[in-house]
Amino acid sequence: IPAACGNSFVIVGGGIAGVTCVEQLSSQIPSADVALITAGPHIKAVANYKQVSRALEEFDVEERPSSVLEEKFPNLTVIHSPVKSLDTESHSLETTDGQVFGYEKLCICSGGRPKLLTQDNPYVLGIRDTDSAQEFQKRLSKARRIVVVGNGGIALELVYEVEGCEVIWAVKDKAIGNTFFDAGAAQFLIPSLEASKPEVAAPCKRPRYTTEDRASGSALGPDWHEGIVLRGAEQVSRRVSVEYHCEVEKIFTSEELLNSPVKSDCGKNFPSVSIGSWPVCILLTNGKTFGCDFVVSATGVVPNTEPFLHGNTFAVADDGGLRVDDHMRTSESDVYAAGDVCTACWEHSPLWQQMRLWTQARQMGWYAGRCMAAHVLSEKIELDFCFELFSHITKFFNYKVVLLGKFNGQGLGSEHELLVRCTKGQEYVKVVLSNGRMVGAVLIGETDLEETFENLILNQMDLTPYGEDLLNPNIDIEDYFD
Numbered sequence: 001i002p003a004a005c006g007n008s009f010v011i012v013g014g015g016i017a018g019v020t021c022v023e024q025l026s027s028q029i030p031s032a033d034v035a036l037i038t039a040g041p042h043i044k045a046v047a048n049y050k051q052v053s054r055a056l057e058e059f060d061v062e063e064r065p066s067s068v069l070e071e072k073f074p075n076l077t078v079i080h081s082p083v084k085s086l087d088t089e090s091h092s093l094e095t096t097d098g099q100v101f102g103y104e105k106l107c108i109c110s111g112g113r114p115k116l117l118t119q120d121n122p123y124v125l126g127i128r129d130t131d132s133a134q135e136f137q138k139r140l141s142k143a144r145r146i147v148v149v150g151n152g153g154i155a156l157e158l159v160y161e162v163e164g165c166e167v168i169w170a171v172k173d174k175a176i177g178n179t180f181f182d183a184g185a186a187q188f189l190i191p192s193l194e195a196s197k198p199e200v201a202a203p204c205k206r207p208r209y210t211t212e213d214r215a216s217g218s219a220l221g222p223d224w225h226e227g228i229v230l231r232g233a234e235q236v237s238r239r240v241s242v243e244y245h246c247e248v249e250k251i252f253t254s255e256e257l258l259n260s261p262v263k264s265d266c267g268k269n270f271p272s273v274s275i276g277s278w279p280v281c282i283l284l285t286n287g288k289t290f291g292c293d294f295v296v297s298a299t300g301v302v303p304n305t306e307p308f309l310h311g312n313t314f315a316v317a318d319d320g321g322l323r324v325d326d327h328m329r330t331s332e333s334d335v336y337a338a339g340d341v342c343t344a345c346w347e348h349s350p351l352w353q354q355m356r357l358w359t360q361a362r363q364m365g366w367y368a369g370r371c372m373a374a375h376v377l378s379e380k381i382e383l384d385f386c387f388e389l390f391s392h393i394t395k396f397f398n399y400k401v402v403l404l405g406k407f408n409g410q411g412l413g414s415e416h417e418l419l420v421r422c423t424k425g426q427e428y429v430k431v432v433l434s435n436g437r438m439v440g441a442v443l444i445g446e447t448d449l450e451e452t453f454e455n456l457i458l459n460q461m462d463l464t465p466y467g468e469d470l471l472n473p474n475i476d477i478e479d480y481f482d
């Protein structure tokens with residue numbers, strides 16, 4: 001092993017968490033030597049950052065050459081090579097191209113990878129980065145029917161965006177979108193799946209993930225599908241059938257199918273299709289079988305700790321993430337972690353929970369950078385305000401979606417009540433109250449309520465006297481609480 005060259009700070013991962021961490025550290029201690037080691041040729045950076053309210057933020061994400069970052073921070077070196085191994089005892093790591101780096105403080109921001117239903121099945125795809133999105137697009141262009149498994153963010157986006165191909169959507173739950181909302185919101189959204197998609201009026205400001213871009217390894221993010229054509233081989237618009245309350249029993253390739261007992265079932269639901277015409281067939285736990293061109297496994301992510309962290313004794317959470325404390329420190333000394341790779345294991349604010357999202361990757365990266373700087377400068381630092389209240393803005397089925405606090409009553413058991421207001425095709429507003437105080441909200445559509453509700457959640461005012469008037473559309477709630 002060549003002698004390790006010493007860097008004060010090393011950050012692994014050029015996604016949003018890693019890059020934000022680098023930016024924060026380099027701004028706070030401009031004289032510090034910082035190395036960013038990342039597997040892909042590009043880095044991801046936050047652009048057009050906008051603080052929508054105290055807790056809500058919006059930003060675009062740009063894929064940039066690393067030289068842009070190096071020009072901005074002269075003491076930064078970016079290395080494009082995957083980390084192969086880490087030795088926390090000697091405070092050094094080695095990349096696959098044989099370079100060895102020492103560190104005073106290290107931050108691991110290696111993200112996550114799709115948690116696939118099954119490994120090594122060529123008919124089961126996951127979507128994570130530019131490469132996997134391109135592979136999906138290529139396969140889709142020749143597909144007549146796909147099966148999407150999973151009920152979270154990627155599935156919600158795909159079933160709405162894919163055209164020219166029949167989509168069978170298999171969900172474990174009794175309603176769609178269970179990671180983001182409840183059955184009421186799902187009912188509000190379902191008609192959008194049956195209607196045709198509205199024309200997109202304004203072009204997307206964010207960079208498109210074109211086929212020229214090589215994979216960066218970083219996760220895709222907001223609007224990733226707007227840069228690519230998600231069209232199958234058929235001349236039909238969107239056609240989605242939802243299979244509720246089921247999981248995958250088995251996935252058969254056509255060869256396996258020829259000798260399998262489910263052979264006669266396959267095609268039962270679609271009698272006009274001969275069994276042999278599909279390359280793969282999926283058997284669901286509700287007893288139905290579907291032949292299809294391929295299966296999309298949109299079944300979540302696993303933190304990216306393999307294989308380079310082997311040989312160390314990191315404490316790992318149940319979800320596979322590196323456990324971090326309220327200063328983003330892992331269990332290994334001088335090693336921090338941020339973004340999808342880590343699991344927040346401090347005692348959470350009653351209104352916050354971790355979700356592996358773009359915003360949290362930025363916030364954690366930024367806070368980890370601050371903590372690393374504070375620790376070398378022997379300064380005190382307290383958990384940042386951004387971990388007080390969970391907040392997320394996104395878009396599903398072309399509706400603006402805002403989630404605040406315990407938006408699904410997470411962890412509240414039966415100790416909560418719900419107020420709901422819904423206007424079909426326009427808005428869905430749900431408020432979660434606990435002991436008369438607002439603890440969460442789901443706002444779908446242009447409700448304009450996010451700032452007021454955020455304040456009501458943060459100030460924990462007793463709302464009992466207002467009763468259902470809280471959602472009375474004839475009362476201007478903003479004035480009410482001024």
Ligand SMILES: Cc1cc2nc3c(=O)[nH]c(=O)nc-3n(C[C@H](O)[C@H](O)[C@H](O)COP(=O)(O)OP(=O)(O)OC[C@H]3O[C@@H](n4cnc5c(N)ncnc54)[C@H](O)[C@@H]3O)c2cc1C
Pocket residue numbers: 012013014015016017018037038039040044081082083084109110111112127128129153154216217218219220221222223224304308338339340341356357358359361394
């Ligand atoms: C299809 C899709 C759509 C999404 N849409 C949204 C959305 O609309 N809103 C939202 O909030 N979130 C969304 N997300 C989630 C969001 O993209 C992630 O939470 C976020 O990008 C995580 O950032 P990260 O920096 O932790 O990890 P990543 O972006 O995954 O970055 C990890 C980095 O580590 C590098 N790396 C990995 N292993 C090594 C190694 N051994 N050595 C060196 N480098 C390594 C990778 O190359 C990469 O640069 C989406 C995710 C996907 C997949």
Ligand SMILES: NC(=O)C1=CN([C@@H]2O[C@H](COP(=O)(O)OP(=O)(O)OC[C@H]3O[C@@H](n4cnc5c(N)ncnc54)[C@H](OP(=O)(O)O)[C@@H]3O)[C@@H](O)[C@H]2O)C=CC1
Pocket residue numbers: 117149150151152153154155157171172178179247248297298299300301355356357394395
């Ligand atoms: N607009 C946005 O905010 C978007 C965010 N993302 C983020 O990107 C990441 C990846 O997205 P995605 O893959 O959709 O992950 P999610 O975590 O959002 O959703 C995964 C879904 O798959 C279900 N699931 C897990 N295992 C199985 C299984 N074996 N069979 C059937 N269903 C299963 C989960 O159910 P259960 O929860 O019951 O385990 C859950 O409904 C997530 O962090 C997500 O938050 C992605 C796209 C858009």
